[in-house]
Amino acid sequence: LFYFRKANLYCLALLSCDNNKMAVEVVSPDARKKVDELFLYWLSEPSTQELLRQELARVCGLQQQKMELLSPTYNHRPRLSTSNVRAVTPPPSPSTSPSRSPKSPQTTKSKHVETVVTPTAQEKNILIGNGIEEIDGGKDLLVQPISKTEGISTAVLQSTTNHFLESPSINMTSPPHPMIKPEPAPIPQFYFPRGKPKNGIDEKLMIKVERIFQRYHHHEIAKRDFHHVLKALNLPFYWKAPLFKACISGKNKKTVSIAGFKKVWTMIIEQYHDDASRFMQILSFDQNRDYLIEEDFEILVQDIVDNHPGLEFLREAPEFHARYVETVIGRIFYTVDKSWKGRITLHDLRNSNFLQTISRLEHEDDINKITDYFSYEHFYVIYCKFWELDTDHDLLIDVQDLSRHCDRALNIRVVDQLMSGIVTRDKSTPIGQMKYKDFVWFLLSEEDKTTSRSIEYWFRVLDKDGDGVLSLYELEYFYEEILIRLEEMNIESLSLENTVCQVLDMINPKETGKILLSDLKKSKLTPLFFNTFVNIEKYLDNEQRELQPTKDDDDVDKPSDWERYAAEQYEILVADEQCDEDEENEEMDYDDDMMDTDVVLQRKDLLSVSRAV
Numbered sequence: 001l002f003y004f005r006k007a008n009l010y011c012l013a014l015l016s017c018d019n020n021k022m023a024v025e026v027v028s029p030d031a032r033k034k035v036d037e038l039f040l041y042w043l044s045e046p047s048t049q050e051l052l053r054q055e056l057a058r059v060c061g062l063q064q065q066k067m068e069l070l071s072p073t074y075n076h077r078p079r080l081s082t083s084n085v086r087a088v089t090p091p092p093s094p095s096t097s098p099s100r101s102p103k104s105p106q107t108t109k110s111k112h113v114e115t116v117v118t119p120t121a122q123e124k125n126i127l128i129g130n131g132i133e134e135i136d137g138g139k140d141l142l143v144q145p146i147s148k149t150e151g152i153s154t155a156v157l158q159s160t161t162n163h164f165l166e167s168p169s170i171n172m173t174s175p176p177h178p179m180i181k182p183e184p185a186p187i188p189q190f191y192f193p194r195g196k197p198k199n200g201i202d203e204k205l206m207i208k209v210e211r212i213f214q215r216y217h218h219h220e221i222a223k224r225d226f227h228h229v230l231k232a233l234n235l236p237f238y239w240k241a242p243l244f245k246a247c248i249s250g251k252n253k254k255t256v257s258i259a260g261f262k263k264v265w266t267m268i269i270e271q272y273h274d275d276a277s278r279f280m281q282i283l284s285f286d287q288n289r290d291y292l293i294e295e296d297f298e299i300l301v302q303d304i305v306d307n308h309p310g311l312e313f314l315r316e317a318p319e320f321h322a323r324y325v326e327t328v329i330g331r332i333f334y335t336v337d338k339s340w341k342g343r344i345t346l347h348d349l350r351n352s353n354f355l356q357t358i359s360r361l362e363h364e365d366d367i368n369k370i371t372d373y374f375s376y377e378h379f380y381v382i383y384c385k386f387w388e389l390d391t392d393h394d395l396l397i398d399v400q401d402l403s404r405h406c407d408r409a410l411n412i413r414v415v416d417q418l419m420s421g422i423v424t425r426d427k428s429t430p431i432g433q434m435k436y437k438d439f440v441w442f443l444l445s446e447e448d449k450t451t452s453r454s455i456e457y458w459f460r461v462l463d464k465d466g467d468g469v470l471s472l473y474e475l476e477y478f479y480e481e482i483l484i485r486l487e488e489m490n491i492e493s494l495s496l497e498n499t500v501c502q503v504l505d506m507i508n509p510k511e512t513g514k515i516l517l518s519d520l521k522k523s524k525l526t527p528l529f530f531n532t533f534v535n536i537e538k539y540l541d542n543e544q545r546e547l548q549p550t551k552d553d554d555d556v557d558k559p560s561d562w563e564r565y566a567a568e569q570y571e572i573l574v575a576d577e578q579c580d581e582d583e584e585n586e587e588m589d590y591d592d593d594m595m596d597t598d599v600v601l602q603r604k605d606l607l608s609v610s611r612a613v
Contacts, residue, residue, distance in 0.1 A: 193346070195274025201266065208232040213258040220255035229261070236355075237362040239282065241303035246285035276350045291343040294329050301325045304374065310367030311376060320383075323436070327379045330440035333425075334453055335373070342425055371563055377570045384573055386439045396433045406446075409537035413481045417461045418442065446535070448562035449527035458530045459517050470515040475500055478533040485536050503529050527561075 042048050209232050213219045221229065226244045227237055235243075247256040247264045264285070272278045283296040305311050305321055314320060336352040337344050349355070357372050364370060368377045387393070389401040403415050419432045423442075429435050434442070445454040464474050479499055486493040494502065506525040509515045520526045531538040559567070 192273065194272045194277040197273050201269055205233055206262075209261070210258060213261070218255075218257075220257045222255050226256070233265075236359045238300065238304055238307075238358055239279070241299045242282045242285075245299060246282050249286065275355055276346055279355060280346055280349060291345045292349075293342060293344075294333060297329045297332060298325060301328045304328075304361065308361060308367055309365045314376065323383055324376075324379050326437055327382055327440055328373055330437045331373045331378075331444070334441055334444055340456070371559075375566070378566045381566045381569045381573065382440055382443055385443060385569075386436055389439075395436050397439065398433050402434060402442075406535065406537060409535050411478060411481050411485075411534055411536065413478055414461060414534050417464070422460050422466075423457055444562060447565040448560055449530050450561055452521060455520050455526055455530075456517065458534065459520060462530075462533060468517070472500060472513055475503065475515075475533065482533065482536055482539065491540070499532065503532055 209229055212228050212232055213221060216222075216225070223241070223244050227240045230237060230240055230243065243264075244256060247261050249260075249264075268278055268281055272281050280290075280292060283292055283300065287296075302321065302325055305314060305324060311324075314324060332354065333342065333344065336348050336354055338348050338351075339345070353372060357370060357374070360370060361367075361374065368375050371378065385405070386397070389397045389404060391401065399415055399419050402418065403410060403412060419434060421427075421429070421431055424434070424438055425441070426435055426438065429438065441457065445451075445457040448454055449458065459470070462470055462474060462478060464477065465471075476496055479496060483493060483496065493499075504513075504515075506529050507515055507519050507523045509519040520529065523529070528542050531542055
């Protein structure tokens with residue numbers, strides 16, 4: 001209302017000035033008083049109040065009324081004369097002009113005149129800027145009949161008021177337009193937890209599958225031939241055993257029918273839309289879980305043992321199958337599972353290379369070239385290291401057994417922490433002992449301290465109080481044992497204070513005197529930090545050479561610390577076994593004359609299988 005009044009004063013000034021000079025000072029005090037009086041009169045009218053309500057509603061967000069005000073309906077008003085002034089007959093109905101307010105000054109009776117004023121370009125801009133639309137292309141401005149004594153200000157205000165009251169978009173006799181809020185545009189779905197939906201079932205693929213089933217008796221396929229179905233569906237070969245198990249729904253059946261397959265596969269393809277979600281559903285079929293556990297992978301890994309050409313010699317020694325399967329599953333969870341809960345979620349699976357590695361197995365005959373998860377050489381190294389420590393061969397090692405690892409290079413206080421259950425995944429393991437699958441994690445973490453999982457592993461071990469922070473007290477506690485060992489070996493070492501300062505400089509923690517897990521993951525000297533407190537042999541090795549970053553993001557193609565260690569140890573173990581085999585062969589040759597030929601050959605065959613495994 002304030003700006004509306006100011007606009008009228010400004011228009012009055014423009015129309016009152018000579019040569020259209022924009023100066024408000026020319027408006028006389030009487031004219032200002034008249035404008036204020038007319039403004040109050042206009043504001044007191046019920047029609048004006050209704051108009052203001054509608055305009056307020058429009059300003060508050062009613063875009064529809066804005067479109068109506070700008071619509072072509074304005075062109076339906078009577079055309080105005082292009083002449084400046086002409087006399088006309090007064091309008092027949094008094095309703096077209098508002099009645100006088102009792103407080104308005106009386107005016108002398110005079111002949112009414114309807115005036116058409118042609119505003120200048122500057123006047124048009126001012127009027128339009130204050131909410132007045134152009135009329136008939138912006139040519140003329142209508143001024144209603146007025147008395148000569150009312151002055152020019154009354155004409156300007158009346159013309160402005162009539163413009164709003166006569167607008168077709170504002171009906172003063174009917175209820176206001178309902179406030180119709182425009183419906184927001186729908187936001188397309190951008191998160192697909194089970195993969196982005198595709199076009200559904202490919203009928204051509206299903207026809208190919210049906211033809212494959214028709215080749216067999218009763219249209220049923222056994223497990224050994226089920227890989228033909230996976231090939232028709234463009235699925236990896238080693239999805240065969242889990243998918244076959246899902247199709248028979250856990251029943252003790254040796255074949256699956258076309259109906260049973262269609263029922264399972266249709267459900268999977270309609271609800272799960274990418275390889276990761278389908279693989280998870282196949283492995284955990286009928287389990288009503290959104291994660292995978294270790295038992296889900298057993299049938300998959302066993303099928304790899306039974307069918308991969310690189311493991312043919314292992315198939316001849318079934319007593320080692322369980323250990324190989326356990327090793328592979330341990331490595332899968334060591335790398336893929338990020339929660340330390342023994343559960344692989346869909347997010348974990350998608351962020352890993354496991355499915356790609358499964359696909360590679362089909363095209364690579366040498367299993368040892370698949371260094372992730374399935375390498376037989378890696379299994380051989382891990383199992384032999386455990387076998388050396390497990391003297392009673394009960395698949396359990398204790399503190400004394402583990403302390404003999406790497407020629408007793410481990411810090412005994414670290415060994416106590418390892419046996420306390422802080423990093424034990426199987427809660428049924430007795431305190432003070434370690435099972436084989438936990439030893440797999442230990443050896444992977446000990447020989448490669450650059451991975452995210454190994455950093456988490458050793459952080460848990462050194463965090464004695466479990467508060468999520470490695471304090472100076474904890475660092476001193478573990479380094480004291482290292483100092484004792486160095487004194488026994490007559491080796492001069494840095495003092496406790498100097499060593500702590502050195503390792504803090506290595507890591508450069510965010511908080512002084514406190515090392516967080518995030519600090520260790522950011523540093524490239526983290527392996528050197530852990531070796532200072534965990535392994536005395538590696539600590540001395542680090543002291544004899546300059547500190548260098550042990551990992552580089554650009555060295556993606558280089559073998560990891562674990563791969564180098566496994567390759568070196570495998571060569572050593574094979575060389576040792578070859579020497580032992582030569583000695584035994586000499587003894588067997590010496591006794592050949594005393595033994596039956598068939599017995600000798602049988603003993604050599606068993607020995608060759610044993611050495612290979």
